[in-house]
Amino acid sequence: MGSELIYRGHETQTQADAYSPKPPKPWLSITRAIRYMLREKRLVFVFVGIVIATLVFVLLPFSPAHYSHKHHPIPDSYFPSDSTQLSHRPFYDHRGGFGAANSGGKIPLGLKRKGLRIVVTGGAGFVGSHLVDRLMGRGDSVIVVDNFFTGRKENVMHHFGNPKFELIRHDVVEPLLLEVDQIYHLACPASPVHYKFNPVKTIISFFSDSIPFWTNVVGTLNMLGLAKRVGARFLLTSTSEVYGDPLQHPQVETYWGNVNPIGESDSRFFIPFLLVLRYRKMTTGLPPLLVFLTSGGVRSCYDEGKRTAETLTMDYHRGAGVEVRIARIFNTYGPRMCIDDGRVVSNFVAQALRKEPMTVYGDGKQTRSFQYVSDLVEGLIRLMEGEHVGPFNLGNPGEFTMLELAQVVQETIDPNAKIEFRPNTEDDPHKRKPDISKAKDLLGWEPKVALRKGLPLMVSDFQQRIFGDHEEGSAVSNMSSS
Numbered sequence: 001m002g003s004e005l006i007y008r009g010h011e012t013q014t015q016a017d018a019y020s021p022k023p024p025k026p027w028l029s030i031t032r033a034i035r036y037m038l039r040e041k042r043l044v045f046v047f048v049g050i051v052i053a054t055l056v057f058v059l060l061p062f063s064p065a066h067y068s069h070k071h072h073p074i075p076d077s078y079f080p081s082d083s084t085q086l087s088h089r090p091f092y093d094h095r096g097g098f099g100a101a102n103s104g105g106k107i108p109l110g111l112k113r114k115g116l117r118i119v120v121t122g123g124a125g126f127v128g129s130h131l132v133d134r135l136m137g138r139g140d141s142v143i144v145v146d147n148f149f150t151g152r153k154e155n156v157m158h159h160f161g162n163p164k165f166e167l168i169r170h171d172v173v174e175p176l177l178l179e180v181d182q183i184y185h186l187a188c189p190a191s192p193v194h195y196k197f198n199p200v201k202t203i204i205s206f207f208s209d210s211i212p213f214w215t216n217v218v219g220t221l222n223m224l225g226l227a228k229r230v231g232a233r234f235l236l237t238s239t240s241e242v243y244g245d246p247l248q249h250p251q252v253e254t255y256w257g258n259v260n261p262i263g264e265s266d267s268r269f270f271i272p273f274l275l276v277l278r279y280r281k282m283t284t285g286l287p288p289l290l291v292f293l294t295s296g297g298v299r300s301c302y303d304e305g306k307r308t309a310e311t312l313t314m315d316y317h318r319g320a321g322v323e324v325r326i327a328r329i330f331n332t333y334g335p336r337m338c339i340d341d342g343r344v345v346s347n348f349v350a351q352a353l354r355k356e357p358m359t360v361y362g363d364g365k366q367t368r369s370f371q372y373v374s375d376l377v378e379g380l381i382r383l384m385e386g387e388h389v390g391p392f393n394l395g396n397p398g399e400f401t402m403l404e405l406a407q408v409v410q411e412t413i414d415p416n417a418k419i420e421f422r423p424n425t426e427d428d429p430h431k432r433k434p435d436i437s438k439a440k441d442l443l444g445w446e447p448k449v450a451l452r453k454g455l456p457l458m459v460s461d462f463q464q465r466i467f468g469d470h471e472e473g474s475a476v477s478n479m480s481s482s
């Protein structure tokens with residue numbers, strides 16, 4: 001066998017030599033080549049094959065553009081580069097997702113989904129867990145993503161064991177890849193006490209170990225990147241705090257607000273740039289420069305973080321075609337609020353239950369509008385399912401001073417509960433009340449639960465969590481007397 005091969009090699013060499021003398025003129029070599037091809041039929045077939053292949057490529061264009069989405073000016077950003085391939089996987093076409101990237105594909109028989117697959121960031125938190133209950137109740141599959149900074153497993157543990165429920169401990173400042181139809185992005189500490197604790201992370205909720213700005217900017221960026229990749233609809237939970245200390249009252253969505261952007265530091269303008277430029281570095285360690293620049297922020301980490309998150313959301317909508325929704329949430333209360341949350345309703349209720357004086361900041365004449373959590377959840381779902389991007393104010397237009405709120409708590413829990421005045425915090429908005437005409441007209445939504453109806457439900461929950469079941473009787477008797 002081996003000798004035979006060697007022999008053929010020699011034969012080929014000999015033949016090649018015979019047909020390859022130095023061509024005296026180029027046209028002569030072409031003639032010889034043609035003659036050669038006519039004599040050696042195998043080579044003619046090769047030639048014919050090349051011609052056929054060329055025709056196939058010309059007539060049936062194969063372009064990478066067929067397999068990629070429209071070119072977008074906005075980067076997929078902040079995902080590992082290998083994850084970009086996933087948006088091309090065929091299983092995304094089988095979902096009835098909302099994204100333009102997925103539209104048009106027929107759903108093969110047997111692959112139709114029964115419910116939506118939804119991710120709720122911050123789903124173990126106060127509002128998030130109530131939203132999860134509603135979504136689970138209507139038969140959707142829900143993935144909760146929470147870092148448990150303010151969220152609690154107890155809020156969602158009644159879903160453990162349900163195959164349609166998943167819980168992931170994850171900080172949205174880190175990228176995440178999930179196959180979902182909808183993203184409710186709630187993750188961010190919402191109490192001033194919490195977000196002031198770590199102002200850098202609040203605004204960057206996207207980056208690293210700082211809290212409000214990080215969470216709002218980097219976290220939102222990551223979730224928008226995810227929405228773009230998998231063609232999911234994205235809902236941002238923004239805040240009434242985008243109006244700052246409003247000069248217009250009540251606040252309509254077209255009002256641009258009156259926010260102090262710098263708190264105690266003048267660094268705000270640098271933050272977004274630093275965040276974007278240094279994102280990858282920051283996943284491994286926060287640069288000391290950034291900490292220094294942002295350490296003085298007061299409320300601006302939250303207000304400006306949410307404003308930046310709204311900007312990013314609209315940029316992804318306009319630039320990358322992501323379907324987005326923006327809700328501006330006004331003060332909300334209800335069961336499952338953190339007991340030591342620091343916000344006014346939870347403070348007053350916990351203080352009154354513990355027989356401590358209710359701490360009223362400033363003169364107590366500043367106003368807020370308090371919305372029961374089930375009303376908010378209804379508004380969020382209507383917004384997500386509807387056709388309007390927003391922003392939409394979601395809040396209860398009933399307006400109370402903090403002194404009036406203290407009176408309602410007294411009526412509900414303990415008529416003898418004391419009030420203690422404390423100095424107010426910096427940049428505290430003087431008044432706040434939503435104009436909800438837009439949500440009424442376009443979403444058919446308005447709050448149903450008045451403060452005096454909703455507060456007892458929250459008090460029951462706090463009673464159980466503070467004292468345990470054995471003490472519940474005392475609160476119930478006080479509440480029933482109201």
Ligand SMILES: O=c1ccn([C@@H]2O[C@H](COP(=O)(O)OP(=O)(O)O[C@H]3OC[C@@H](O)[C@H](O)[C@H]3O)[C@@H](O)[C@H]2O)c(=O)[nH]1
Pocket residue numbers: 190191192238239240241302329330331332342343344345347348359360361362364366368402424425428429
């Ligand atoms: O113990 C307290 C706590 C708060 N307050 C006052 O109560 C008012 C409301 O304070 P909260 O901390 O509950 O909430 P804020 O309105 O300041 O911010 C909230 O706005 C809307 C949401 O997006 C956020 O949940 C949160 O940032 C403020 O005027 C505050 O000074 C008290 O009088 N006593």
